[in-house]
Amino acid sequence: MRIIVIGKEGQVARALAERAPGHGATTVLLARPLLDLADPSGIEDILSETGGDVIVNAAAYTAVDQAEAEPELADAINGIGAGAVAGAAAAMNVPMIQLSTDYVFDGTATRPYREDDETHPLGVYGRSKLLGEEAVAAEMANYAILRTAWVYSPFGKNFVKTMLRLARERDELGVVADQVGAPTSAFDIADGVIAVARNLIARPEDKGLRGIFHMTGTGSANWAEFASEIFAQSAQLGGPSARVRPIKTSDYPTPARRPANSQLDCTKLARVHGIRLPPWRASLEPCVKRLLDEAHAQETHR
Numbered sequence: 001m002r003i004i005v006i007g008k009e010g011q012v013a014r015a016l017a018e019r020a021p022g023h024g025a026t027t028v029l030l031a032r033p034l035l036d037l038a039d040p041s042g043i044e045d046i047l048s049e050t051g052g053d054v055i056v057n058a059a060a061y062t063a064v065d066q067a068e069a070e071p072e073l074a075d076a077i078n079g080i081g082a083g084a085v086a087g088a089a090a091a092m093n094v095p096m097i098q099l100s101t102d103y104v105f106d107g108t109a110t111r112p113y114r115e116d117d118e119t120h121p122l123g124v125y126g127r128s129k130l131l132g133e134e135a136v137a138a139e140m141a142n143y144a145i146l147r148t149a150w151v152y153s154p155f156g157k158n159f160v161k162t163m164l165r166l167a168r169e170r171d172e173l174g175v176v177a178d179q180v181g182a183p184t185s186a187f188d189i190a191d192g193v194i195a196v197a198r199n200l201i202a203r204p205e206d207k208g209l210r211g212i213f214h215m216t217g218t219g220s221a222n223w224a225e226f227a228s229e230i231f232a233q234s235a236q237l238g239g240p241s242a243r244v245r246p247i248k249t250s251d252y253p254t255p256a257r258r259p260a261n262s263q264l265d266c267t268k269l270a271r272v273h274g275i276r277l278p279p280w281r282a283s284l285e286p287c288v289k290r291l292l293d294e295a296h297a298q299e300t301h302r
């Protein structure tokens with residue numbers, strides 16, 4: 001299986017590149033300036049020249065707060081750009097996997113969100129990702145939209161890296177405790193994406209495998225609990241840690257509003273695709289270890 005990945009340096013793109021060989025798959029990573037989602041004109045040519053069995057769009061405008069000041073750019077990349085990729089996939093007659101987010105919901109539900117629950121994004125980023133879902137579905141039917149959440153990895157920018165960095169500078173951190181979700185390893189997403197891709201390719205006529213699916217780590221936590229677990233694991237390995245002071249969202253003002261309940265019900269993915277991601281704490285461990293090893297190697301190198 002040859003997987004065309006849009007994105008190169010992003011968390012999920014890099015995890016896909018690392019994981020694919022172990023699944024007997026190869027990846028071709030396409031990124032700016034060659035492929036720019038904000039400039040859809042050349043996308044179809046580049047994708048069809050590249051050629052592959054499936055297209056995974058792992059690129060997006062993901063700066064949640066910054067998006068509030070750049071709504072047109074977020075919509076262009078996450079909405080129109082995703083639709084252009086789907087148009088190319090349709091022309092190439094290959095399936096497309098689109099990553100989406102818990103932030104399409106407003107977080108007022110009193111249970112984990114299911115795929116057909118009503119969407120209502122609170123901010124520009126979530127709205128632009130919802131536009132992307134709609135744009136993909138408008139182009140063709142041969143897609144899986146995988147909504148995930150709270151992604152972390154040794155790569156790029158994410159909450160785990162932020163917490164470890166701040167712990168080197170401070171003894172105590174205030175972290176919001178009234179937003180609950182499921183931390184999700186980019187490596188687990190990569191494994192899930194590859195398994196979904198295999199299913200789509202193996203059963204081209206199976207409509208049940210297509211559509212929207214929720215895919216997050218198993219279990220749940222609020223951000224303060226997530227931070228505490230990061231520090232517990234880091235301390236265990238001799239890395240930095242800090243005391244976590246649970247605070248309210250109102251004590252941590254940000255440009256974008258975030259859902260209070262980000263939990264996604266992942267039973268459809270398990271039932272239909274036979275995929276269930278590991279418990280989030282188990283997947284966090286190798287990530288924390290790798291980050292500490294990398295930091296240590298850098299210090300030794302200096």
Ligand SMILES: NC(=O)C1=CN([C@@H]2O[C@H](COP(=O)(O)OP(=O)(O)OC[C@H]3O[C@@H](n4cnc5c(N)ncnc54)[C@H](OP(=O)(O)O)[C@@H]3O)[C@@H](O)[C@H]2O)C=CC1
Pocket residue numbers: 006007008009010011012013031032035036037038039057058059060061062077099100101102129147148149150151152156157
């Ligand atoms: N991070 C998270 O917590 C979550 C992410 N998701 C979704 O998962 C997917 C992957 O996220 P993640 O790996 O964390 O993302 P990252 O922010 O780590 O990476 C995003 C990638 O998109 C690329 N990109 C941005 N703009 C463009 C553009 N105009 N044209 C081409 N490429 C572009 C960036 O390239 P460059 O390196 O050049 O900037 C970057 O490599 C996204 O769809 C995201 O919305 C869903 C839920 C949670």
Ligand SMILES: Cc1cn([C@H]2C[C@H](O)[C@@H](COP(=O)(O)OP(=O)(O)O[C@H]3O[C@@H](C)C(=O)[C@@H](O)[C@H]3O)O2)c(=O)[nH]c1=O
Pocket residue numbers: 062063064101102103148149150151158159162166173174175176179223252258
């Ligand atoms: C750094 C920091 C953050 N926070 C809060 C702010 C926020 O509510 C929460 C997480 O902060 P972040 O900026 O990492 O979160 P954010 O960028 O909103 O993460 C989101 O990214 C997009 C791409 C998604 O799709 C979502 O699933 C989600 O992962 O923690 C604190 O309370 N204290 C702190 O010291």
Ligand SMILES: [Mg+2]
Pocket residue numbers: 063064
């Ligand atoms: Mg962020």
